[in-house]
Each structure stands twice: as C-alpha cells, then as structure tokens.
Amino acid sequence: MTSTNFDPRILKAPHPVPGAPDNWKRFLSFNTDAKVIGIQYIATSLLFLLVGGLLAMIVRGELITPPADLVDPTVYNGLYTMHGTVMLFLFLFPVLNGLNNLLIPTMIGAPDMAFPRLNAAAFWLVPVFAVLLMGSFFIPGGPAQAGWWSYPPISIQNPLGHFINGEQIWLLAVALSGISSIFGAINFVTTIIRMRAPGMGFFKMPLYCWTAWGAQTIQLIGLPALTGGAIMLLFDLSFGTSFFRPEGGGDPVLYQHFFWFYSHPAVYVMVLPVFGIFSEVFTCYARKPLFGYKFVALASFGIVFLSLIVWVHHMFYTGTPNWMRILFMFTTMTIAVPTGVKVFAWVATLWGGKLRLTTPMLFCLGGLLNFIFAGITGVMLGTVPIDIHVGNTYFVVAHFHYVIFNAIVLGVFAAVYHWFPKFTGHMYYEGLGKLHFVLTFVGCTLNWLPLHWAGLLGMPRRVASYDPEFAIWNVIASIGAFMLGVAAIPFILNMVSSWARGPKSPPNPWGAIGLEWLLPSPPPAENFEDDVPTVINNPYGYGLCQSQVVDEEYYIQRAKEA
C-alpha cells in the first residue's frame, strides 16, 4: 500500500491512515473513520459478549439443580437482569452498529458515514454507559434486579431507599444507550438515502443495506417511546412522581405499553440485519443470485411496518382487555408472511446451487434452521390461548433465545467471518472456525431446545429455584450453556491469531459480488475516494456473466495493486 493512493486531504487528517506505523492507536481515539469505529464497536461488543456469557453461565450454574443454592436469590435476580441488559445494550446493538459502520459505506461506495463526528460520539457513549452498568455491581444494594423489562412497581421499590441505586443507574444507562442508538440511526439512514454510488438505485442496493435501513428506521420511530418510558420510570423512582405508581393513581400497565412499543420492534432491529447477512452469505456460497431479490427487499419494510403494531402480544395476560388480545393476535400472525417470504427465498437460493460449506456458510445455515424453528414457536406464542399458558414460562425463554442467540448471534458470527478478511486484510483459520461452529451449534441446541418442554410443563421464567420435575431439562440446558462458553475459546484464538499473523487476504477471497469486494483488503480510509464506481447491474449477479459496475476490471486491478 503506498500513500499515492490517498487524497492529500486524508494525509493531513488528524488520524493516521491504515498502514501508518502507529496504526493501532486510532482504535483507542475519537476517530471519525467509519471502518475504525466499526472495529471499535465490534471489539467492545465481543468483550461484553464474554461478560454477558459469564453472567449467563452463573445463571445456568444456579439452575443446574432445583434449589437456589449457588448464589442468594437477590444476586441471581441481579445477574439475570444484567445478563439480558449486557447482551442487548452492550453486545447486540453495538455489534450490529459495528457491522453497519463497516458495511454500509463500503457496500454503497460512500467514503464515510454522513456525519462522522456524530458517529464517533455514538460509539463513545457505549463505554460511558458500559462503565455505569458495570459500576452498578459495586454500589450498596447491588445492580438492578427487576429483569430487563424493569416493570414497575417491582422496579421502583428501592429497598434501601438510597437516592443512587442500581435501578437508577440502569435507567440512566438505558437512556444513554437509546441516545447513542438514535445518533447511529440518524447516521445510517441518512447515509443510505443520500450517499449511494452513482447508478445504485434502491433496487440495486445490497440487501444488507435494505435491512439495516429498515432496522434503523425502527430505531428512529420506536426508541423515543422507550427512552421516554425509562425517563418517566426514573422520575417515579427518584423524584416521587406517579406515572406508573399505583398508590398515586398511576397505571403499571401503561409502562408495559411504552416498553414493548419499542422493545418488540427492537427484536427486528436485531434480526433484520441478520436477514441481510443471510442474503449476502447464501448467495455468495451457493453461487446463485438471490431468489426474488425485490420481494426479499420489500419484505424488509413489510416487517418494519408490522413490527410497530404487534407489541401487545407481550401483554396478553397482563391486564389487557379481550378485544386488544384478539386485535394484536391478528397483526402478530401477519408478520409471519413477510418473514416467510424471506425464508422461502433463501431456501430457493440454496436449491440447485454450488454450496461451499465455509465457516460463514455453516453459521448461516445453522442460523436459518434455528430461525425457522423459532418462527414456528413464534406463531404458537402469537395465538392468545397458547400464550396464556406458556407466556412467562421457559417456553418463551427458549423461543427468544432461539431467535436472539441461535439465529441472530449465529448470523453475526457468520458476518464476522465473512468480512474478516476484507476489513483486517488477513484470512481466518477455517479449521478453528468450523470447530467454533460445531461447538456453538451443538451447545445452543442443547441449551435451548429442552427448555421448550420445561415451559410447556409450566416452569416460570426468572426463577432461581424450581420444582424437581423440571430438573432434567435444566441439566441438559446447563451443559449446553457451558459448551457455549467453551466455544468462545476457538473463536478468540482464531480472531486474535488470524489478525496478528493470518495469511494476507486478496481483495475478494470468496469470489463475492458487491462494491466492498472491489476495494483493497483492508480498504483505504475513504474507500473509493473520488473514483466511485457507477453501478449498472443488480447485486448478487452470480453466474449471470455481467459486470456489476462500469469498468469492473479497472477496480479489480486497482484493488489488487493497492
């Protein structure tokens, strides 16, 4: 890589360009390069995946036997609350924002995000609320213990009566996380709408960008409700208001509406980008175009729209009237349709392909199988009479972990492997990757498949102890959970050693189609700089013998020479 590739403007920029000697320091600074921010996000979030996973393993350690004998029940409640909080706000949202930062500008041929400083500010809020949340373990009374739902009145009971307490810090952290996500969402949506390469109409845009666009639109619509709800709850907790406090005439169920109006769509904020990853990975490793590209793209916004009108299905048994149950059951059931369109399209994409079972492909296949399963239990939960029985039991826990871990996190792993060579410039080790996949897939199946039966038999979620008849399911689940802990070892080993000394990656090691693969690995600071390619064809033209951009050979050659 020579400096002649760069615009003089960039050389004068305050941050060092990739390849400059003190290169690693930029990851610890207020850097405005989207690719640096993306790696900052991903590294931070993977660290918190370990923290959240450790909390989960203590939880599963407690649940391996029926009585509450490992930790005090209050500690158990704090641990599972923080497990959920860490996994959502410090792992999943940041890791997806990291992928957005890496992928959106490179996929649409933009030099950077629309608002680079806002982008860096959004990232640097993450360590701020991470320190707040982790610090809350050490204050008198311990961290928040009301579950990640934080339903009042339990969340505002404040047993010690201190002004500063775990719940208050939790609410502040959630509000800060909301602000960070709104910063991010403004950036991503603007970038996608305004900064696409010439010729890249919306229907020539990669699906990852479609789904990220949809997901970030949800953030913009939904997050104000959650952030508002959290602030009202903070006032009830700390300043004696009665928005949700029944003693003062408030309504605890009102909070549930604020919470779920965002927190149901939040699932789609996480799953939509993974749908995008599936579309990228399946086409690349099945060597076929995406089946029904336009339908899959439009289905994303079908899901966005429907996700905003289904939230009451989390409240079928919490004190909502019958008419509301029925109405929201119908809207909930409809969401299976656009999701089904996507699933059928992926299966049709695989059909008759030339499948290469690389690590990212394996993770996506595993994720797709688990997602189909989760979709089926999701429809079951959407029907009122079944939800009344299994709601708030381990059936729900198993279902949403099937979505969030077994589908979303597997998709995230797939993305990390698939784009690792592009953004680090090194290949990962395929053997370690496959070992990671096998341990993860077996572990997550052992962990969450049995818990469906515990739920059907009536084991409530969030319990620290349970009746002995549920023991067998919990023993299997705990073994699976510990296996997932072991699965982290080959992953960390692979990432660290590959980045440090893995073989150099060519610009396009997978023979993939997409603007990001026309860039050198790793891409220079401003991607295509002033030489942005003009897009002429649809993405995913595998086997169609067509160029995606004008003068494709020139860009391929340029990337190789860089």
Next chain:
Amino acid sequence: MTTTTNKKGPNIRAIVIISVAVALNLLVAFQMARWSYSWFPPQASSAAPYVDDLFALETGIGSFLWFGLTGVIGWTLLFNRAPKYDESYGEPIEGNNRLEITWTVIPTVIVFAIAIYSMQVNDKLEALGPKHKYAIGSDPVAVAAVDPRATVGPIDVIARQWSWEFIYPDGVRSSELHLPINQRVNFRLISEDVNHSFYVPAFRLKQDIIPGSVISYSLTPTREGRFRLRDAMFSGAYFSNNQTDVIVESPESFSSWLKTTAKKPLQPGLSPGSELYAKRLATGDKGWATVPPAPAPMVNDPGDASIPHDA
C-alpha cells in the same frame, strides 16, 4: 435437482419423490401433533383440552413446515455441494413470480385460519372478566364485578411478596386454594404491592394481578388432584418460592373442608419468603437489597407445603 427445468412433459421421477416426501412429512407431522399432548401437565380445567387441541394443530402445521424446509435444505446439502476446487456457479435463477405469490398467499391463509380458530378457542376459555381500577387502601371488593354464571365464589385471591391468601365468601381464609370439581369458580385477583401472576399450569390459565386494579377471573376445574399454583410474573427476591397448591376435590369434600376450616382459629399461613428471609438475616444478611417479605397471612387453613403435588 434442477432436472425439471429443460425437460418437456412431466418429470415422473421428481413427481414420485416429491409425493413420497410430502406423504412422509404429513405422517410425521400428524404423529408430532398426537405426541404433543404428552408435553403438557394433565388437563385439569375446562380450558385445557381446547388449548391442547390448538397446540396440537399448530404443532402439526409447524412440524410439516419444519421437516419440509429442513428436508429441502438437507437435500441441497447432500446433492448440491460444490466439489473441491469447483469455482463454477449454480444455475442463475433470479426468481419466479408465481412461486412468490404462492408462498405469500398460502401462509397468509394458514396464519389467518389459525388466528380465527384461536379466537374461537379464546372465546371458549371464558376466563377473563372485567378489570376495575381502585385506589390502594380502599376496599377493592366494592368495585369488583362478579361473574353471574359462577356457582362458587367470588373467592378473593390476594398475592403478596411472597405469599398467597384465598378468602372465601363466607370469610374462610386459606393458604391453599380448595375448589370443587366441575363448578365454575369466580375469583377477584388483588395485589397491593407489585405485579404477580395467577398461573396454574394444569389449568392452562394465567392472569397477571395488577396492583391498583381488581380483576374478575373465572374457571372450571375438571380433574381432582393437587396442582401447583405458581406466581408467573417476576415479583422480587423470593419470587421462585411464591407458589402454593390448588386442591380440586369432590363437592362433598369441598363443603366439609369449608365447614371444618371455618371452625379453625386464625394462624400464620404459608409464607416461604419469610422463612428464607429469616435464614438470610441469620447468616449475616448477605446478598443484594430486597424489601422484607410481607407478614405471613393469618388464615384458618395454613396448608402443608410438604405434600407432593400431582402436576
């Protein structure tokens, strides 16, 4: 298997394979639906059979979809793998509008059919009555609506951190819920501290109890036995212990229980949280903060937590 695309006339082999696969899948799905009944606790209320039937139907449809889709994916994994060093592409099919319409319309019809059937099942449960708000501290019973079709009750169900108390119309108080079989019972669900949930897995029924509101709730037990009543909405430190038993018995034993219990003096009832909290205080009050448990309710029948439950 892209053999169908360029041939004229029906591809007999493909049709046979697909028909056999669909028939096998139907068989497996049907077996899964039948098997699903064994995944539940016994059916102990009039609602349970409806819920289990609906679940079996959804298990059947879900299994058909699951085995169908995984079968297709498995087929591609077996027969569509690229040999090593094969850099070629699959057949570049970009889509098929007829297929897209099919897999939009058919799932829409299926989910709406399930939703309509669920709506009918929901009507048959007839459990949830009206919810009325009241000011905490005033008498919740004054505002509650009573189910006119219920022959037993209204029984006041009072959930606390962490105990259950059941007050019968004639003033009998109990820590365990005794119910006569095959009679519709009406409850008034009341909480004065935090959210709780009245959940009896054997009845397949669950209703949250919201402080500041009294909710009228009805059900008909249909099987004698001792069933677990579990608090299903997280309620704090000793939430997992906030459980008691529902005893469904013959109308004769129920009325004799009512008579003998009415004569018993009031005594502290089951309060599993209090014991655990006392133990915690005795061992140095370690752990994170919790509110202290509410005092044990004063009841005529304190129940017995050591008797094993049926489900």
